[in-house]
Amino acid sequence: MKRISAVVVLSLAAISAAHAQSAGQWVVNAGWSHFAPQGSSDPLTVNALGQSTVLTGSGGTISSGDTLGLTATYFVTDHIAVATAMGLPPTWHLNGSGTLSGIGELGTARAWSPAIIMNYYFGEPNARFRPYLGAGATYTWFSNVKLSNPVSTGQILYSPVVGTALEGPTTVSLSKSFAPVINGGLIYNINSHWSISASVAYSWVSTRATLTTQSSVGTVTSTSKFKVNPIVTFLGVGYRF
Known part of the structure; x- marks a missing residue:
């Protein structure tokens, strides 16, 4: 009986240890990711006819969105892990605000923002x-x-002073950028392989939009800086190797 009890105790201990996130293990998570911008934009600055003019009161906002989130985490030690966060890139919907609010949607773009994070x-x-x-x-x-019609045709550059002289076919470029990220979360281990995780992250992402008309x-070139600063929440199911 003592031998049987010892075997049971050792077996239970092994099962308990298998639940652990330990050094050398990989955990892959997939689930729902919600993107909620918290930032703002600078007014549009128009460079034309040798002059720069700030369109006071103009601006834009980026709407929230949802997408599929994916993370892969490697445990360097029992407490320190390196995670890569990726997934399907969400589509940003940029809407006019202030003096541009009557235009509605200014354009859309698919944002790619993979991250590398060290977690404790x-x-x-x-x-x-x-x-x-x-x-x-x-x-x-x-x-x-993609730009909406009022932007792609340069209609947003109409003014009582010059009329439609600054209008014309318009393209846009969005700058690339590195940004710091902070995050926190919680993992619940269901069994030796499966787990549920929830996390929230914040990053200081910004981009400069340059319109060329x-x-x-x-x-004519028009520029505006967007401070996106999103809060990203994630809820997923993980599998441990």
Whole structure:
């Protein structure tokens, strides 16, 4: 009976240890990611006819969005892990605000912003619940950039002074950028392989939009900086290797 009891105790201990996030293990998570911008934009600055004019009161906002989130985490030690966050890039919807609010949607862009984060996990490796905090960096660039008709034709450059002289076919470029990221979360271990995780992250992402318009009086460039500063929440299911 003593031998049987010892075997049972050792087996239970092994099962408990298998629940752990330990050094050398990988955890892959997939789930829902919500993107909620918290920043603002600078007024549009128009460079034309050798002069720069700030369109006071003009601006834009980026709407919230949802997408599929993916993370891959490698445990360097029982408490320190390196995570990569990615997933399907969300589509940003830029809407006019202030003097541009009547235009509605200014354009859309698909934002790619993979991140690398170093996390510290609290508690013992075999705990069911493991909270964590971390910091890292993200790199953001854009694809599938599309302008609405009032922007792509340069209609937003109409003014009582010059009329439609500054209007014309318009293209846009969005700058790429690195930004710091901070995050925190909680993991609940269901069994030796499966877990549920929830996290929230904040990053200081910004981009500069440059509009280039081919008007009847020459090339017109218009710029505005967008401080996106999103809060990103994630809820996913993980599998441990």
